[in-house]
Amino acid sequence: MFTDYYELLEISPRANLETIEGIFRYFAMRYHPDNQDTGDEVRFSELVEAHNTLKDPVKRAQYDIEYKEHLNIRLDLAQEASNSKGIERDSDLQAKLLSLLYAKRRQDVNNPGIGDVEIERLLDCPREHLEFHLWYLKAKGWIARIENGTIAITIEGIDRANSEYPRKAAVTRLLDHAH
Incomplete structure (x- = not known):
């Protein structure tokens, strides 16, 4: 199943590395399993996976190909939904x-x-x-x-x-x- 890392990190697909790092640090502190108030091990793992993919230029380029394919599927779905x-x-x-x-x-x-x-x-x-x-x-x-x-x-x-x-x-x- 496809995971939208941009949505997960709440950033634009055009976000630069500095933005990715800053948002990741914010969410990592918030969802880290050691945080007794807001810790969430599953969410933290998803964030780490998203961060590791988007910070690496090669992995990000490969991911962006999948992302565009998924985006096209979502656009097709939205188009079908708007067709009465x-x-x-x-x-x-x-x-x-x-x-x-x-x-x-x-x-x-x-x-x-x-x-x-x-x-x-x-x-x-x-x-x-x-x-x-x-x-x-x-x-x-x-x-x-x-x-x-x-x-x-x-x-x-x-x-x-x-x-x-x-x-x-x-x-x-x-x-x-x-x-």
Whole structure:
């Protein structure tokens, strides 16, 4: 896992050696295990590792290559997070998956599951793109893997699917007259 040494030391990636040394000394005194008030052995070790890497010009140059790659990943993540179309697509795919499993359960209540490969085929979506959605729907309790290894909608999932569709006007009027 990548550790952002600049963030750890709370310095800019353009910081000079003098700044690195000064900040390191400040944090080293603060987090040194001998400091009874604020000592933190794990944090101190991380600071020493960051300092040793950033003070050495060769190690820092190698680290900066990794840092830039990690920064690009973070920028991609931020860009995806700001794209509301992605969330819309995700919601649509989750609704389609629930609808598919809902229809399967209605067709055959005793054999309600659909296998992974069949879900991929029916949704025209590769497994790696479905993993997040399957995880989410399982965590919400809306789908579950059943005894035979297939995936089926749960009672909570049926309730969720039903709540997504507005009631027909006639049903609403019937409910109103019942009161």
